[in-house]
Amino acid sequence: MYKDLNKKIAVITGGSKGIGTAISERFGKEHMSVVINYHSDEKGAQEAATAVEKNGGKAVIVQADVSTEEGNQKLLQAALDNFGDLDVWVNNAGMEIKSATHELSLDDWNKMVAIDQTGVFLGSKTALAYFKKNNKKGNIINMSSVHEQIPWPTFAGYAAAKGGVKLFTKTIAMEYAKDGIRVNAIGSGAINTPINAKKFADKEQYDQTVSMVPMNRIGKPEEVAAGAAWLASDESSYVTGTTLFIDGGMTLYPAFMNGQG
Numbered sequence: 001m002y003k004d005l006n007k008k009i010a011v012i013t014g015g016s017k018g019i020g021t022a023i024s025e026r027f028g029k030e031h032m033s034v035v036i037n038y039h040s041d042e043k044g045a046q047e048a049a050t051a052v053e054k055n056g057g058k059a060v061i062v063q064a065d066v067s068t069e070e071g072n073q074k075l076l077q078a079a080l081d082n083f084g085d086l087d088v089w090v091n092n093a094g095m096e097i098k099s100a101t102h103e104l105s106l107d108d109w110n111k112m113v114a115i116d117q118t119g120v121f122l123g124s125k126t127a128l129a130y131f132k133k134n135n136k137k138g139n140i141i142n143m144s145s146v147h148e149q150i151p152w153p154t155f156a157g158y159a160a161a162k163g164g165v166k167l168f169t170k171t172i173a174m175e176y177a178k179d180g181i182r183v184n185a186i187g188s189g190a191i192n193t194p195i196n197a198k199k200f201a202d203k204e205q206y207d208q209t210v211s212m213v214p215m216n217r218i219g220k221p222e223e224v225a226a227g228a229a230w231l232a233s234d235e236s237s238y239v240t241g242t243t244l245f246i247d248g249g250m251t252l253y254p255a256f257m258n259g260q261g
Helices: 018-029 042-054 069-083 106-133 156-179 194-201 203-211 221-232
Strands: 009-012 033-038 058-063 088-091 139-143 182-188 243-246
Touching: 009 018, 009 069, 018 033, 018 042, 018 088, 018 221, 033 042, 033 069, 042 058, 058 069, 069 106, 088 106, 106 139, 106 156, 139 156, 139 221, 156 182, 182 221, 194 203, 221 243
Parallel strands: 009 033, 009 088, 033 058, 088 139, 139 182, 182 243
Antiparallel strands: none
16 A cells, blocks of 8 residues: 555546456555546446445546546546545546458547547646646556557557557656656556456457466456556656556567577
8 A cells, every 4th residue: 555645636537347447446445535437337437436435435436528628627627526636647448449450440440549549638638737737746647558569450440549648658758747747658468357358258269368478367457456556656756658567478579488489
């Protein structure tokens, strides 16, 4: 536990399931106050809020479309109305669509970019404006992916968006470092979340994925949440503009693990 996080206030986009829920629950253990955003899964968001409060924190759920300025302003206002301030903003909401690139529709491309990239921009912009106006040394965490670095055929829209998140994170980290505002990303690998449930239920696909991870296992959402808590805390006070890969070594080119090549 990080004592400096006690009573700090966070917004978490896409907090109704998977990694977003795990981060919410971990922030609850840190006795933080959390605005949990959801798009359509109100039940999941409420369950996450209940877990936060059981863990010792405070929570409120807010429906909002993070691909719009209005949606992000709604989340900021919820933090101010319910808890009085903002310290940490986690841009976690995301989506992926599998398609051969030559068959990918413009609508599907735009959906992924709107959530995975524009949503990160708008959430960061909202937080940055608040931090600057109030002279706060705030903290932004952008949920990226190993696919900001590893190409992923048939997921071109997702990989392109995450590649954009990588340089967006580095750029604004540099731009606002002098203000004491830290901005980092988390590059998660194969994590056991609802979005992967169907794939991992297939033993062949599960085994294939595990073979791509040097640690030889699938990660847990709680392990990603632990990284988010560290980045939010003063323990990482000299860290900005980096991607923390939580991937069991997936970005280490595992095909070469046994000296092949």
